Amino acid sequence: MNTPNATWNENALACRGIKQKREEIALLLRCVPATAVSLFVVSVVCMNWLANKTIVQTSWIALDGGILISWLSFLCMDIITKHFGARASNMIALFATAVNLLVSLVFYIASVIPSSADDYTALNEILGGTWFILLGSTVAFLVSAAVNNGLNGSIGRIFRQNPDSKVAYAARSYISTFVGQFVDNFIFAVIVFVIFAPIFWDGFHWTLLQCSTCALTGAVAELIMEVIFSPLGYKTVMRWKKQQVGKDYLAYIQGEE
Numbered sequence: 612m613n614t615p616n617a618t619w620n621e622n623a624l625a626c627r628g629i630k631q632k633r634e635e636i637a638l639l640l641r642c643v644p645a646t647a648v649s650l651f652v653v654s655v656v657c658m659n660w661l662a663n664k665t666i667v668q669t670s671w672i673a674l675d676g677g678i679l680i681s682w683l684s685f686l687c688m689d690i691i692t693k694h695f696g697a698r699a700s701n702m703i704a705l706f707a708t709a710v711n712l713l714v715s716l717v718f719y720i721a722s723v724i725p726s727s728a729d730d731y732t733a734l735n736e737i738l739g740g741t742w743f744i745l746l747g748s749t750v751a752f753l754v755s756a757a758v759n760n761g762l763n764g765s766i767g768r769i770f771r772q773n774p775d776s777k778v779a780y781a782a783r784s785y786i787s788t789f790v791g792q793f794v795d796n797f798i799f800a801v802i803v804f805v806i807f808a809p810i811f812w813d814g815f816h817w818t819l820l821q822c823s824t825c826a827l828t829g830a831v832a833e834l835i836m837e838v839i840f841s842p843l844g845y846k847t848v849m850r851w852k853k854q855q856v857g858k859d860y861l862a863y864i865q866g867e868e
Contacts, residue, residue: 642857759791
């Protein structure tokens with residue numbers, strides 16, 4: 612049985628932990644270059660809205676518009692994970708998700724505000740979005756981000772002797788991107804097109820085969836984009852290391868270990 616003093620100590624430790632986490636996030640956001648954070652956040656927001664449109668659908672494959680930009684999100688996560696670590700990349704992913712939810716809320720409010728200036732029905736439908744698409748994209752992205760960042764960091768530890776080689780960067784980026792993208796695509800497709808679409812879209816749905824092939828095809832397509840742009844990602848992390856970008860956060864992390 613907990614005594615009052617024990618309960619007070621537990622609450623104090625919890626508050627201290629929350630405070631330390633807030634301080635860590637604030638420090639991280641000051642240290643990660645604004646360009647990387649901006650591109651990451653914009654790609655997450657765009658990916659969410661583009662997911663509203665199915666651009667390819669056959670009996671065995673289906674793709675939504677999010678595939679056009681999701682590769683950029685994973686490229687940014689791979690760069691951040693390589694330089695700052697998987698935990699830092701997860702926190703940036705949470706930040707991007709929070710911004711995406713805020714943008715979605717603002718768009719929804721704009722969509723329900725009446726206007727007599729013109730007929731904005733079509734625009735309101737776009738701005739209002741679809742709640743279960745937002746739910747599916749949010750859940751899928753958070754899970755896939757954790758998978759991608761964790762796998763990227765784990766593979767990086769294999770290359771202890773030469774962690775900054777091109778081979779090491781390629782291995783951790785390619786494998787984590789492919790797996791992470793598959794997880795992202797599959798979870799999103801199942802939530803949106805298997806669970807909710809048949810209920811709210813007059814029976815429209817994808818089969819599990821379409822979800823699987825969508826996830827696989829999307830992962831392959833986005834892996835190709837990762838391969839194309841990985842030289843840019845590698846040059847970026849090498850430049851960050853040479854310029855000692857984020858040294859305050861890196862020192863903070865090393866102090867915890």
